[in-house]
Amino acid sequence: MFDFKALLDSLPIMGLGMLGIFIVIGIIMGIIWILGKVFTEKKDNKNQ
Amino acid sequence: MAQLFSNLLDVDWSTEWPMIIMWIIGGVLIYLAIKKEMEPTLLLPMGFGAILVNLPNSGAVSQVVDGIVEEVGPIDVLFNAGIANELFPLLLFIGIGAMIDFGPLLANPKMMLFGAAAQFGIFLTLSLASFLGFELKDAASIAIIGAADGPTSIFVSQYFESNYVGAIIVAAYSYMALVPIIQPTVIKICTTKNERLIRMPYKPKSVTKATKILFPIIITVVAGIFAPKSVALVGFLMFGNLIRECGVLDRLSESAQHELANLITILLGLTVSTKMQWESFLNWQTIMIMLLGLVAFIFDTAGGVLFAKLLNLFLKEKVNPMIGAAGISAFPMSSRVVHKMGLEEDPQNFLLMHAAAANVSGQIASVIAGGLILTLVQV
Secondary structure (H helix, E strand, O other), X not given: XXXXXXXXXXXXXXXXXXXXXXXHHHHHHHHHHHHHHXXXXXHHHHHO | OOOOOHHHHHOOHHHHOHHHHHHHHHHHHHXXXXXXXXXXXXXXXXXXXXXXXXXXXXXXXXXXXXXXXXXXXXXXXXXXXXXXXXHHHHHHHHHHHHHOOOHHHHHOHHHHHHHHHOOHHHHHHHHHHHHOOOOHHHHXXXXXXXXXXXXXXXXXXXXXXXXXXXXXXXXXXHHHHOHHHHHHHHHHHHOOHHHHOOOOOOOOOOOOHHHHHHHHHHHHHHHHHHOHHHHHHHHHHHHHHHHHHHOOOHHHHHHHHHHHHHHHHHHHHHHHHHHHOHHHHOOHHHHHHHHHHHHHHHXXXXXXXXXXXXXXXXXOOOOOOHHHHOOOOXXXXXXXXXXXXXXXXOOOOOOHHHHHHHHHHHHHHHHHHHHHHHHHOOO
C-alpha cells in the first residue's frame, strides 16, 4: 500500500511547484509595483 | 399491478443495496445545505443528484446493458457537454472574476506572498497521495482539493480524467464550507497569543482605474508564459474581472456575476452527480480522498501562517501571522475567519482589509497552482 518510490518521484514536483508559484507571484508583485509607479492618481486624472 | 413494481422487483438487491447508502449520502448533503447552510448552491444539487443517479435503472443517466448504451441519460449528456470538456468550470470562472475586487490586493501587493505560501498543502498532499498508492494523475487531482476552489478542482481532475472526480468535488466543496471550523483550530495550534495580538494598521492606498484594467490583462499574459496550461483558467477568471473593471460593460458584468454564475452552478452541481453512482463512489478510496482533502486544507492554512511567522523574523513592521491563513482561495470565508479571530483576541484589531487582500491573492495563486500541476505532472 505504501509506495516509497512514488513518494520520492513526487518530491521534485512539490519543490518545483512551490518554487514556481513563488516565482510567478513574485513577477505579479513586480508588475503591480510597476503599475503603481506608472499610473499614479495624478497621471490617471490627467488622462481622463 | 406487477408492472408498476417491476422496476423494483427486477433489481438484484443482494448486489445493488449500496445504492441505498447513496440515497442517505444525498440526504445528508441536502440536510447540510439547507439546515447548516454549508455551500448550499453546490451541495444541494449534488445531494439531489446523488439520489437521482442511484435510483434503480435511473433514466437520468445512461443505462448500459452488456457493454452497449441502451439509453443516453440527460445528466450524462450534460456531463459530456459541460464537464468532460471543462467548459462549465471555465464559464463559472467568468462569473467569479466579475465578482472579485482586486483593489485591496493592488493596494497592498505584498499580501500576495501569503497566497503563494498557502498553496503548500496542495503539493504536500500530492506527495502523500502518491505515497498512499494513488496513481500520479489521481494524486494530482486529489491534491488540488487544497486549492479550496471548486471550479479548479473540477477542471484539474477532469483534465487528468481522474477516476475519483465525484469524491474530489464533494471533498472540495465540503471542506470549503468547513473553513470556519478547520482554520481557527490550525491557526491556534500554529500561533501564540502574543502573535495573534499583533496589530496591523491599515493605510489605504488609492488604486487607479488604469491599474485595475491592466492588471487582469497582464496577469493572463504572465500566467500564459509561465504556466501555459493555466491560461484557460486564469484567462477566463481575468476576463470576468476585466468586464467588471472596464466601466463600460456594467450590464455584462452584472449578468456574469448573477445569471451566468447561477445557471452554471445549477447545472454543475447536478451534472457532477453523475460521478456519484455507487459503483464508483462507495469504496475506500473515497474515504482516503476525504482524509487527504482535510490534510491539504490543514497544511495550506499552516503553510500560510508559518510563512508569515518566517517573514516576521525579517520585517520591521510585524505581520499578524493569522493573515497567512487567509491566503487560501475560499473567499470571503477565510478572510472573515481571520478578522473574527483578530477581534476575539483584541476588539480594536481590524484585520479584514489585510486578510481580504491575502484571500484574493489566494484565488489567483490557487489557479496558478492548478496550472503548475497541469504543467508539472506528465501523465
